[in-house]
Structures are given as C-alpha cells and as structure tokens.
Amino acid sequence: MSGNAILLDPTSELSPVAKQLLPRLRTLQDVTIGLLDISKPRGKEFLDAVATFLEARGATVNRYSKPTFTRIAPRELNQRISSECDAVIEGLAD
Amino acid sequence: MAEVHPSKYALVVKKACPTCILIEPVIRHLAASWGEDLTIYVQDEPDFLADLPSVVDDSALEFSYRSAIEIVPCLIDQSQAGASEDRVSGWDRNQWQQFTGIDSLGAGLTAFKPGCGSKTLDPGMQEQLMLRYGQHQFNARNIELAESEDELETCFERGWTDGLPVIPPTPIRVMRMLKDFDLDYQEVLGLLPPDNVPCTIEKVAINAVMAGCKPEYFPVVLASVRAALQDEFCMHGLLCTTYFSSPVMIVNGPVVRHIGMNCGINALGQGNRANATIGRTLQLLVRNVGGGKPGGIDRATMGNPGKYTYCFAEDESDPQWPSLAMDRGYHRNQSVISLFAGEGLQPILDQLSRTPESLSKSMASSLRSVAHVKRFGMADAILVVCPEHRRVLRDAGWSKEDLRRSLYDELMTPGSELLPGVGGMAEGMPEKLKDKLLNKFRDDGLHIVSTGGTAGMFSAIISGWVASGERGSQMVSQIID
Numbered sequence: 001m002s003g004n005a006i007l008l009d010p011t012s013e014l015s016p017v018a019k020q021l022l023p024r025l026r027t028l029q030d031v032t033i034g035l036l037d038i039s040k041p042r043g044k045e046f047l048d049a050v051a052t053f054l055e056a057r058g059a060t061v062n063r064y065s066k067p068t069f070t071r072i073a074p075r076e077l078n079q080r081i082s083s084e085c086d087a088v089i090e091g092l093a094d
Numbered sequence: 095m096a097e098v099h100p101s102k103y104a105l106v107v108k109k110a111c112p113t114c115i116l117i118e119p120v121i122r123h124l125a126a127s128w129g130e131d132l133t134i135y136v137q138d139e140p141d142f143l144a145d146l147p148s149v150v151d152d153s154a155l156e157f158s159y160r161s162a163i164e165i166v167p168c169l170i171d172q173s174q175a176g177a178s179e180d181r182v183s184g185w186d187r188n189q190w191q192q193f194t195g196i197d198s199l200g201a202g203l204t205a206f207k208p209g210c211g212s213k214t215l216d217p218g219m220q221e222q223l224m225l226r227y228g229q230h231q232f233n234a235r236n237i238e239l240a241e242s243e244d245e246l247e248t249c250f251e252r253g254w255t256d257g258l259p260v261i262p263p264t265p266i267r268v269m270r271m272l273k274d275f276d277l278d279y280q281e282v283l284g285l286l287p288p289d290n291v292p293c294t295i296e297k298v299a300i301n302a303v304m305a306g307c308k309p310e311y312f313p314v315v316l317a318s319v320r321a322a323l324q325d326e327f328c329m330h331g332l333l334c335t336t337y338f339s340s341p342v343m344i345v346n347g348p349v350v351r352h353i354g355m356n357c358g359i360n361a362l363g364q365g366n367r368a369n370a371t372i373g374r375t376l377q378l379l380v381r382n383v384g385g386g387k388p389g390g391i392d393r394a395t396m397g398n399p400g401k402y403t404y405c406f407a408e409d410e411s412d413p414q415w416p417s418l419a420m421d422r423g424y425h426r427n428q429s430v431i432s433l434f435a436g437e438g439l440q441p442i443l444d445q446l447s448r449t450p451e452s453l454s455k456s457m458a459s460s461l462r463s464v465a466h467v468k469r470f471g472m473a474d475a476i477l478v479v480c481p482e483h484r485r486v487l488r489d490a491g492w493s494k495e496d497l498r499r500s501l502y503d504e505l506m507t508p509g510s511e512l513l514p515g516v517g518g519m520a521e522g523m524p525e526k527l528k529d530k531l532l533n534k535f536r537d538d539g540l541h542i543v544s545t546g547g548t549a550g551m552f553s554a555i556i557s558g559w560v561a562s563g564e565r566g567s568q569m570v571s572q573i574i575d
Binding site for chain 2: 014070072078
C-alpha cells in the first residue's frame with residue numbers, strides 16, 4: 001500500500017447502473033394510462049384536464065391517488081399501477 | 095510479528111519502564127529456569143535483553159494488544175489464558191514468587207515497585223491497534239487520494255459537504271469516534287431517505303467525523319438518527335418539500351451538562367461545538383447516505399439556515415419548569431432528543447409585560463403569524479420562552495400548563511375572520527369553516543421549551559412545516575442511551 005491518505009466513503013456507495021427505458025408508446029389508441037394524484041391542492045383539476053386530452057385520443061384512463069404527498073407511494077399502489085397500466089403520468093407539485 | 099511457538103509463559107516488558115529495568119535479574123532468572131517455556135515480548139527497544147534467545151520484538155504491539163496488557167512488566171501463564179488470575183503485573187516479590195513457584199525469585203530486590211502503563215494504552219494508540227488487530231473492521235469503500243490531492247478539497251469535489259469544510263473521514267478518526275462504544279458497526283438503524291438506503295452505525299460515524307463531532311457526542315447523534323427515522327417524523331417528505339423546514343433538535347437531560355451543550359447565552363446561535371456538530375451530522379447523513387441534495391430531491395424554494403445545523407439544549411435550571419422531554423412523558427433524569435420539522439426563528443419582543451396575562455397575549459398574537467396569520471391548524475410551532483419571560487410567569491404563580499391553557503384560549507378564532515378575502519388577503523381557511531371556532535394549532539401542535547441567556551425579554555417562535563400532523567410530520571423523541 002502506498003502512503004497516500006485513505007478516506008472512508010461517507011456515501012451510500014450506490015453505483016448507479018444505467019437503466020434501460022421501457023419502449024415508448026407509439027400511439028394513445030387503445031392503451032391504458034394511469035394518472036396518479038399525489039394529493040396536493042389542485043392536482044385533481046390538472047389531472048382532469050389531462051384525462052380529457054388523453055380520452056379524446058383513444059386512451060383509457062385510470063385514476064389513482066397517494067394517501068399523502070409527504071410520503072412515497074405505498075408499494076401496493078405502485079404494483080397496482082404497473083399491472084393495470086401501459087404508462088403513468090404523475091401530477092407532481094402544486 | 096514473527097511466528098513464535100506458543101510458550102507456557104509470556105512476559106511483556108518495555109525498556110522505558112524503570113520497573114522492567116529493575117527486575118532484569120528476575121527476567122534472566124526466569125529465562126534460565128524455564129528456557130523455551132518463556133517468551134519475552136519487548137514493546138519498545140529491541141536491544142533490551144537482546145542476548146536472551148526467547149526475546150521477541152513486539153514494537154508493533156500485536157501480542158500486547160491481543161493479550162490486553164495494561165501494565166508492564168506483565169507475566170502471563172498462557173496455559174491459564176482467560177482466567178482472572180492468569181497474570182501478575184508490576185513488581186510484587188511475594189506475588190511473583192507465588193505465581194512462578196520459585197521461592198528465591200528476586201531475593202535481592204526491593205519487595206515492591208509498581209509497573210508502568212503498557213504502550214498499548216498510550217494516547218491515540220488504542221484506535222490504531224483496533225484498526226490493525228481489532229475484531230471490528232470497516233466495510234466502507236476506501237478512497238485513496240492521489241499524492242497531490244488535498245484532503246479537504248477532495249471532500250468538496252466529491253460532493254460530500256454542506257458547503258462548509260468537513261473533517262476528512264480517515265479510518266483512524268472514524269475508529270476514534272467508535273472505539274469507546276460496544277456497538278456492531280454494521281447494525282442498520284433504518285432506511286435513510288430519499289434513496290431509502292440502509293444506514294449503518296459505521297456510516298453515521300463517518301459523517302459524525304466529517305461534521306466535527308467529538309466521540310462523546312456520538313450517543314446523541316445515534317439517537318437523533320433513530321428519531322429522524324421514526325415514521326411519524328416523515329423525514330422523506332420533509333427533505334423533499336418546497337417549504338423551508340428541516341429537522342430542529344432539542345436535547346434534554348443530564349447529557350446536556352455531560353457533553354457541554356449550550357442552553358444559555360446564544361443557545362440557538364453559533365459557537366458551541368456539540369450544538370453545532372450534532373445537528374450537522376444528520377444533515378450530512380441525509381445528503382451523503384440518503385442522497386438528498388438541494389436541487390435534486392431537496393426542492394426547497396428558499397430553505398433556511400437551520401439546514402446546516404439546528405440543535406440546542408433546554409435550560410433545565412428551574413425545577414418548577416417541566417422540560418419538553420417531561421411534557422412528552424420522560425423523566426428529568428433521562429437524556430432525550432426531540433426532533434421537530436421547523437425553520438427559522440421569529441422573535442417575540444415583550445419588554446413591558448409584568449403580568450402573565452399580558453405576556454400570554456403578546457405571545458399568542460405573535461404565534462398567529464406562523465405560516466400565515468389566516469392559516470390555522472396547518473403548521474405546528476415551538477414557543478421558545480426566554481428566562482426573563484419565565485420569571486414573569488413564575489413570579490405570578492403561573493405554571494407552564496397555565497401558559498399553555500391561556501395561549502390556547504387566546505388563539506381561538508371564529509372561522510369567519512379567517513376566510514379568503516378577509517382583510518383584503520386571498521389566503522385563508524376554506525369557506526365551509528366560517529361558522530366554526532378554530533384554534534391556531536392542532537391538538538398537541540404547540541410545543542413549549544425554554545432556553546437562552548438571563549438578560550433580555552425576548553422569546554421566540556420556531557415555525558413548523560405546513561404539513562404538520564399525521565399527514566406529514568409530528569415531533570418525535572428518542573432516549574439517548
């Protein structure tokens with residue numbers, strides 16, 4: 001070993017592996033889109049408008065909401081969305 | 095250390111010890127009598143007793159450390175290793191004669207001379223030996239710096255700091271942080287947000303070193319992390335919010351005196367190492383282990399200076415004043431840390447009130463400004479009562495509970511006064527509450543703590559997160575072990 005200084009890594013040491021994106025949707029016709037409301041004020045109005053837009057283009061829209069915006073979504077909710085939808089749009093922030 | 099055939103007896107000496115020099119005839123007597131049954135370990139000068147065949151250089155102190163030598167000279171019967179009477183230390187002629195079974199041993203020497211401290215106990219040596227030979231090893235990745243690399247600068251460049259310099263976390267410093275505690279370094283305290291990464295005691299110690307903690311602060315740091323990881327505290331949301339808030343820590347109990355925390359003049363300000371570094375450690379952990387950085391997951395619009403560190407102690411000098419920890423069900427002789435999601439400090443200047451009734455009205459009026467004067471039940475708060483205001487209450491026979499009740503009454507407000515548009519302000523409470531009587535704070539949403547110097551009729555408000563309560567963050571407490 002050389003005499004150089006050694007420091008102990010203070011981080012999580014997560015080596016980020018480049019993730020592959022899922023294939024992008026080519027059309028909105030006959031696909032199911034999940035809309036996730038994180039339970040912030042006015043999120044519903046925004047997502048209502050998004051739903052109208054998507055449905056006009058042939059998509060089926062499923063609505064979901066987190067119990068509270070302060071916590072990450074429960075695992076069961078993530079699993080439900082991933083099993084029921086082809087894609088998801090999350091209404092973040094106010 | 096050279097390979098040595100284990101002998102029945104081991105003798106540990108150092109040349110710098112006058113007692114070891116004194117008993118040189120004894121050592122030679124034993125070496126002649128026992129031959130290969132004796133190995134002599136020399137801690138310092140390898141030339142000491144060098145003519146004896148059974149001498150081993152233990153300047154690396156491996157044998158001495160593994161044998162837990164505290165005093166030299168030390169003669170060990172290795173066939174009895176681990177037994178409580180497996181050794182004699184220092185020089186006591188009768189004891190040595192009895193231990194060795196040699197009646198004539200040291201006959202010409204003084205009967206008694208105390209030994210010297212083993213080199214293993216020299217200042218700074220324990221942590222080096224623990225690193226080299228100890229049971230506990232670190233799992234963290236070793237980062238070797240280039241010869242030209244500056245230790246402090248590299249911590250900045252790697253993104254490990256809060257913007258101020260940190261102490262470079264060398265293995266020896268981290269071992270020094272941990273060596274006095276019987277801890278499993280790989281114990282996981284919980285998943286640290288936002289990345290939900292297992293947070294080990296070792297990672298806490300590394301970040302405590304960086305924050306500048308002394309080892310004696312470490313139990314408080316561990317308690318603060320355990321508190322932050324309680325679900326009720328909602329560290330994840332607190333970290334992500336656009337609002338100002340971050341963890342505010344209040345320490346109660348004997349530990350405040352033991353580690354010299356400040357609960358007097360400038361208690362919430364700079365200048366006290368324990369106050370400053372304990373609070374900073376949690377912030378560094380969230381950054382480094384949790385992965386929460388401003389502009390990344392931390393989305394605060396402005397943040398607040400308490401995100402560097404926000405930790406203080408309560409002044410518990412008045413036995414009539416129940417501490418925050420006591421309000422939360424603990425006893426005064428327990429050391430406790432409480433975490434609150436809050437920010438900043440809003441002064442309550444009241445230099446004229448000489449009755450509790452007047453003072454309470456002043457405080458209540460100021461408390462209305464938490465988050466927004468027309469927003470009720472949204473953000474919790476801590477009322478920080480200064481010693482002079484405490485005196486006004488005490489002189490009139492008011493208890494802390496009396497103050498709490500009075501504030502509650504003062505803060506009841508008809509919903510009709512808080513509606514959007516009232517006072518020309520669009521902000522306000524929902525229309526449906528117009529006929530209700532509302533309180534500024536939800537039940538258990540106003541905490542009262544006392545600290546600060548004895549001069550100045552200046553109390554203060556630490557305003558809470560607007561997501562206070564079950565839907566967001568509630569104050570949490572943790573006993574400091």
